Amino acid sequence: MRNEKEIKLQIQELVKEYYKTFHAQTHVFHEGDKINYSGRVYDEQELLNLVDAALEFWLTSGHYVQEFEKGLSDFLNVRHCSLVNSGSSANLCAFMALTSPQLKERQIKKGDEVIAVAAAFPTTVAPIIQYGAVPVFIDVTIPEYNIDISKLEQAWSEKTKAVFLAHTLGNPFDLQYIRDFCDKYQLWLIEDNCDALGSKYYYNGEWHMTGTIGDLSTYSFYPPHHITLGEGGAVCTNNTQLYRLVNSFRDWGRDCWCASGVDDTCKHRYTQQFGELPYGYDHKYVYSHFGYNLKSTDMQASVGCAQLKKLPGFVMARKENWAYLKERLKDVSDHIILPEAVKNSDPSWFGFLMTVKENAGFTRDDFVQFLEERNIQTRLLFSGNYIKHPCFDELRSSGTGYRVVGGLENTDRIMRDSFWIGVYPGMNKAKLDYMIAAIKEFINNL
Ligand SMILES: Cc1ncc(COP(=O)(O)O)c(C=O)c1O
Structure with missing residues (x-):
C-alpha cells in the first residue's frame, strides 16, 4: 500500500498537469477578445496549496491563516494582521473595534461623527451608519479622486471621533496632512487600503506602505484586487489593543484570544471575574462585545500564501x-x-x-x-x-x-x-x- 507522502506526490503531479492543461493563462491577444478590468492571476502553486488545504481538511482558520497573516504583516511592516472573510468585513471589524467601551474617552459612541467621502465604495461608509454614528462627507479633488483636505477643519466638530477613507484606486490620500489633523484633534484614522496594497507614501521623511500610518487599515482579496483569496479581507494595525478588539468583533465578540482549536493561551481560563458572571466562568465563553463571526478559512489563506509571493x-x-x-x-x-x-x-x-x-x-x-x-x-x-x-x-x-x-x-x-x-x-x-x-x-x- 502506498503511504501518505506517495499519494500526495501523485496528487500534486496531477494538479500540475491539470493546471497546465486547463488553467494556464495564455498571453496571446486576438482582436475582439474580452479585456477584463481585472481578474485572478495565478499559477499551479495556488492550486497546489488549495488542494493541500483540502486534504488537510482543517476547514476553518489554521496554519495557512497564520502564515498568510505573518506574510502580509511582513510585507507591510506592521505588527498585527487579522484575516477576515472580505474587505467589507474588514471595514466593519475595524470600525466596530473603535466603538469598544475599552477605549474609554476615545470610544466612538452613537451620534459621534466620522469624516468620510461620498465618492466611495459603499462598505467604507456603511459600518458608520449601521452603528448609528454620523458620516460627515467632504468633496474630493479631481484628478486625484481623494478627499479635499482644505475642507477638513470646517468638517471638524466636538463630536468628531475618526476619519475613515480609502486610498482611491490605489492613489494615496494626503496621509501627512490627515495624520497630523487626526493627531491634533485626537481622532482615529482608518485607512481603507483595499484598492492600494503596495502603494507607498513619503511620510515624515521616509517611504511607508499605505496602511501603516493610520491606526487601522483594511484589505480586500476579492478577485479583482492586488492579490486574491477568492473572498477575503484583512485588518492590520500596530496597536495591540486595537488588534485584540478587531479579533473580538471578528470572533463572536469573545474576550478570549485563543486561536481556533487552542485553549487557555492566557493561562487564566478559569480564574477571572467578568461582568456579573460567576467567578471563574470559562474565559472561552465570555463576551465583551456584541460581535460577529467574520473569520476566513485555511482554504482561502492557502491561495493567499501563494499570491503573496x-x-x-x-x-x-x-x-x-x-x-x-x-x-x-x-x-x-x-x-x-x-x-x-x-x-x-x-x-x-x-x-x-x-x-x-x-x-x-x-x-x-x-x-x-x-x-x-x-x-x-x-x-x-x-x-x-x-x-x-x-x-x-x-x-x-x-x-x-x-x-x-x-x-x-x-x-x-x-x-x-x-x-x-x-x-x-x-x-x-x-x-x-x-x-x-x-x-x-x-x-x-x-
Ligand atoms: C475601497 C474598497 N473598500 C472595500 C471594499 C470591499 O471589499 P469586499 O468586496 O472584499 O467586501 C472594496 C471592494 O472592492 C473596495 O474597493
Missing part, C-alpha cells in the same frame, strides 16, 4: 501598465482628464481612472458604451455619490444621519463623467495598445 511583481506590473496608458493617452487630454498620483506618493494602481471634460463633445455614457461594444470592460468609481443611492432615501428625506460640509460638486461630477479601465497584471502590451487605439478612435471620430 507574487505581490511585488504584481505591484510592478500595475505601475508599468498605468504609466504605459498615461504616456500614450496624453494626446487625448483635451477631451479627458487623465489621473494624477498624489504628491509624495508612489501608487500601486487599482485602475486607470478618467473623467470626460465638460466641453468634450460626448458623454461618459456614450464613451463607455463604445468601449464595452469593443469588449473593453469598464467600471465606474463605485457609488459615484453614495448619498444619491436608494439606501440613503430615508436619511435624505429626513435630513438626518449624515452631514455634508461644503458642496459635493466633484463627487457629483465623478458620478456623471468618470470611469476606469484596467491595469492588472493580466494585461499585456497588445491589450493596452488595443484599449489605447479604441479610446483614440472614439475621440478622433467625433
Whole structure:
C-alpha cells in the first residue's frame, strides 16, 4: 500500500498537469477578445496549496491563516494582521473595534461623527451608519479622486471621533496632512487600503506602505484586487489593543484570544471575574462585545500564501501598465482628464481612472458604451455619490444621519463623467495598445 507522502506526490503531479492543461493563462491577444478590468492571476502553486488545504481538511482558520497573516504583516511592516472573510468585513471589524467601551474617552459612541467621502465604495461608509454614528462627507479633488483636505477643519466638530477613507484606486490620500489633523484633534484614522496594497507614501521623511500610518487599515482579496483569496479581507494595525478588539468583533465578540482549536493561551481560563458572571466562568465563553463571526478559512489563506509571493511583481506590473496608458493617452487630454498620483506618493494602481471634460463633445455614457461594444470592460468609481443611492432615501428625506460640509460638486461630477479601465497584471502590451487605439478612435471620430 502506498503511504501518505506517495499519494500526495501523485496528487500534486496531477494538479500540475491539470493546471497546465486547463488553467494556464495564455498571453496571446486576438482582436475582439474580452479585456477584463481585472481578474485572478495565478499559477499551479495556488492550486497546489488549495488542494493541500483540502486534504488537510482543517476547514476553518489554521496554519495557512497564520502564515498568510505573518506574510502580509511582513510585507507591510506592521505588527498585527487579522484575516477576515472580505474587505467589507474588514471595514466593519475595524470600525466596530473603535466603538469598544475599552477605549474609554476615545470610544466612538452613537451620534459621534466620522469624516468620510461620498465618492466611495459603499462598505467604507456603511459600518458608520449601521452603528448609528454620523458620516460627515467632504468633496474630493479631481484628478486625484481623494478627499479635499482644505475642507477638513470646517468638517471638524466636538463630536468628531475618526476619519475613515480609502486610498482611491490605489492613489494615496494626503496621509501627512490627515495624520497630523487626526493627531491634533485626537481622532482615529482608518485607512481603507483595499484598492492600494503596495502603494507607498513619503511620510515624515521616509517611504511607508499605505496602511501603516493610520491606526487601522483594511484589505480586500476579492478577485479583482492586488492579490486574491477568492473572498477575503484583512485588518492590520500596530496597536495591540486595537488588534485584540478587531479579533473580538471578528470572533463572536469573545474576550478570549485563543486561536481556533487552542485553549487557555492566557493561562487564566478559569480564574477571572467578568461582568456579573460567576467567578471563574470559562474565559472561552465570555463576551465583551456584541460581535460577529467574520473569520476566513485555511482554504482561502492557502491561495493567499501563494499570491503573496507574487505581490511585488504584481505591484510592478500595475505601475508599468498605468504609466504605459498615461504616456500614450496624453494626446487625448483635451477631451479627458487623465489621473494624477498624489504628491509624495508612489501608487500601486487599482485602475486607470478618467473623467470626460465638460466641453468634450460626448458623454461618459456614450464613451463607455463604445468601449464595452469593443469588449473593453469598464467600471465606474463605485457609488459615484453614495448619498444619491436608494439606501440613503430615508436619511435624505429626513435630513438626518449624515452631514455634508461644503458642496459635493466633484463627487457629483465623478458620478456623471468618470470611469476606469484596467491595469492588472493580466494585461499585456497588445491589450493596452488595443484599449489605447479604441479610446483614440472614439475621440478622433467625433
Ligand atoms: C475601497 C474598497 N473598500 C472595500 C471594499 C470591499 O471589499 P469586499 O468586496 O472584499 O467586501 C472594496 C471592494 O472592492 C473596495 O474597493
